Amino acid sequence: MTNQLAKEIYEIAHLTGEFTLRSxxxxxxxxxxxxFESDPVILSKVAEELFALLPEGIEVLAGLEMGGIPIATALSLKSNIPAAFVRKKAKEYGTCKLAEGTSIVGKRICVVEDVITTGGQVILSTHDLREAGAIVTDVVCVIERNPEGRSKLEEIGLKVHSLFKMEELLSAGNVR
Known part of the structure; x- marks a missing residue:
C-alpha cells in the first residue's frame, strides 16, 4: 500500500510555485x-502505515502543533496509545501546559510530526518535553523533506522514523 499511498499524497497535496518554508x-x-491530513481516507491510511513504524514501548504519542495533531490523533485511534498535543509555547493562562491531553511526565514519548525539513520545531519541542519530564527517544513523520533534519535530530538523541522521503513522493507522482 505504501507506493499507492505515496501516489495519493502526491496527487492531493503536491503544489508547485514559490514557497518559503518554515526554515x-x-x-x-x-x-x-x-x-492529506484533512482527508479521512488518506489520514487513516497514513496512520495505518505509521503504526508499523512505532517503536516498542512508546507510552504517549506527542503531536506537535499544528500539523502533528491530526496525525497523532489518528495514530492514537489505530494504536490505542494515548496522545498529547504539544504547543509551540506553553499557554500563559488556565493550566499553563505545554502538552495538553494525557500526562507526559516520566513516560516514553514518540514525537509525531507531519513534515520534517530542518528538524527545528522537533528540536525545540523535544527540549521542552524533556524539561517537562518526558523521555523522548523517537520521532515519526509522514514526510522527511531533507536529510539535514534527520542529522540534526539524531544529534539530540532521537531516532527518526519517516513514512516517506521527499524523493519517494516525487517519484510516485511522476509515475502515471
Missing part, C-alpha cells in the same frame, strides 16, 4: 500537509 528556505515544490 526560511525557498522551494518550487510544496506538500500542503493539511490537504
Amino acid at each position: 526560511g528556505q525557498v522551494s518550487s515544490e510544496y506538500f500542503d500537509k493539511y490537504l
